[in-house]
Amino acid sequence: MDTMTYTTQSLWTWWIAMYLFFGGLGAATLSISFLTDMYCRPHPKLVMWGALSGVAMLGISSAVLFGHLLHHTAVIHVLNPLVLIQQPSAWIAWGTQFILWMMVWGTIYAFPYMRETPVFMNMPLVGAMLRSKIVVWLSDTCMKYRRIVGWFATINGIGTAVYTGLLLQSFPAVALWHNPGVPLLFTVSAFSTAFAYLLVIMNTFIRDEFDQDLRHRFELFDVILIAAELVILFSFFNYTLSGSESGYRSAQLLWHDMGWLIGFIGFGLLVPFLLELKGVIKGWSGRYPSVAAGLLVLMGGYMLRHYFMYAGTYSYPW
Amino acid sequence: MTHYAMVIDLNTCVGCNACMAACAMENQTPVWKNKWRTYVPEKEIGTNEMVRRRFFPHLCNHCDNPPCLTVCPTGATSKRADGIVMINPDYCMGCRACAMACPYDARYEVTYSDIREGKEFYGELQRTSSGMDKCSFCAHRVDKGMKPACVETCVGSARLFGDLDNPSDPVAQIVMSGAAQPLMAHFGTRPNVYYIEDMKRKG
Numbered sequence: 001m002d003t004m005t006y007t008t009q010s011l012w013t014w015w016i017a018m019y020l021f022f023g024g025l026g027a028a029t030l031s032i033s034f035l036t037d038m039y040c041r042p043h044p045k046l047v048m049w050g051a052l053s054g055v056a057m058l059g060i061s062s063a064v065l066f067g068h069l070l071h072h073t074a075v076i077h078v079l080n081p082l083v084l085i086q087q088p089s090a091w092i093a094w095g096t097q098f099i100l101w102m103m104v105w106g107t108i109y110a111f112p113y114m115r116e117t118p119v120f121m122n123m124p125l126v127g128a129m130l131r132s133k134i135v136v137w138l139s140d141t142c143m144k145y146r147r148i149v150g151w152f153a154t155i156n157g158i159g160t161a162v163y164t165g166l167l168l169q170s171f172p173a174v175a176l177w178h179n180p181g182v183p184l185l186f187t188v189s190a191f192s193t194a195f196a197y198l199l200v201i202m203n204t205f206i207r208d209e210f211d212q213d214l215r216h217r218f219e220l221f222d223v224i225l226i227a228a229e230l231v232i233l234f235s236f237f238n239y240t241l242s243g244s245e246s247g248y249r250s251a252q253l254l255w256h257d258m259g260w261l262i263g264f265i266g267f268g269l270l271v272p273f274l275l276e277l278k279g280v281i282k283g284w285s286g287r288y289p290s291v292a293a294g295l296l297v298l299m300g301g302y303m304l305r306h307y308f309m310y311a312g313t314y315s316y317p318w
Numbered sequence: 319m320t321h322y323a324m325v326i327d328l329n330t331c332v333g334c335n336a337c338m339a340a341c342a343m344e345n346q347t348p349v350w351k352n353k354w355r356t357y358v359p360e361k362e363i364g365t366n367e368m369v370r371r372r373f374f375p376h377l378c379n380h381c382d383n384p385p386c387l388t389v390c391p392t393g394a395t396s397k398r399a400d401g402i403v404m405i406n407p408d409y410c411m412g413c414r415a416c417a418m419a420c421p422y423d424a425r426y427e428v429t430y431s432d433i434r435e436g437k438e439f440y441g442e443l444q445r446t447s448s449g450m451d452k453c454s455f456c457a458h459r460v461d462k463g464m465k466p467a468c469v470e471t472c473v474g475s476a477r478l479f480g481d482l483d484n485p486s487d488p489v490a491q492i493v494m495s496g497a498a499q500p501l502m503a504h505f506g507t508r509p510n511v512y513y514i515e516d517m518k519r520k521g
Contacts, residue, residue, distance in 0.1 A: 170385070318359045
């Protein structure tokens, strides 16, 4: 039984990478925009951009997963919150509930601001919905219990970001996935990409001069998170080099791939790190370097998950 | 309490694939796309005059700590009191997490088109919904006091099926003797399929 075969899998490929990427990004975007609104200063535009794009990303994430299910109607069993009592060890069950409730609380949190915004109130269907009795009541209640609603959304957001890593960690046969570093790496990456995404939005669509301090703070947080991600990746590199053949094979796949080395580590982490570091220390005269850095971080966020899915190596004794 | 297990003797498996055929007919697996509940990979080992062919039957290991069960989000995967790990097709949404979690590559997909093709191939198909599938130790046969189809048909008697909790059962005796070992027990899965190694005899 010593003639092992080492192989990667073809069941969870780019579509799961999309699910993990948009799930983590959407969740962290919601959390950051709500925390900013609650504790820095009220920021209706940021909340609306964060909530609506976050919910849209979570919708894309869920749609990609749903589209690839083998038995679509059976999904009803995982939408029922009671599934957590029946299957508390299944991270997909937790993730589904986190995503579902984050979308609910996130939308409710944005209602008061949307009702104050003429663009939404004048939209044919959206306007009618925002004027409906139930939304008016939800909006008023949300204003009364703003922080509670915000924290409900944020907790589910953080839960989703962590879940994307815990999901991979629950597969014991693959050394690259089955270790405590994965949830940490995916959480850091989710929040880094979310800061990058919000920086892109604040430098292109919102473009408010009063946001200079906020943009600077977001850029600083992103620099710290990218640095943390580089440290975690370096420890992954050391971890996979020895200890198990599965890990070593994954290391061979990742660290000999130009897409991983140059595309992800180079352009997805190091280049935006340097661009944002310059922005934090000396600032940029224009907005384009920050936008470019943000877009590169977003590209890197997807590449991380894509390569992680493809590099997971199973070992079979036949 | 009954605790079912299987012992596979790699010395007597001749790679005839009768187990695969018997299982496919019994459990109506999608053989048209080369998907089986049990299959027998073969590999050439050694060089020159020492070269030989090894057959390695494998299937669901019906683990006592099954990672496929813990990751199943709908509760479609369950473990019976006698140790057999089952899938309820009505509850399985086909997310494939169980297949990702299984260290033994024991699970495969049954798609909507497999259900359609299955009806043409087998005439009447027991399964009506798509999802994941795997060996059930032929639980429907075992419940009637019969052996799994693969065990029943094995020409070399390479497969033995029995009760680990019964000290007089040959399977329990082989396992307790240490002659048969489980696969990749270091994952903490506590598998219930044991293998009698062939290398020591051939060396």
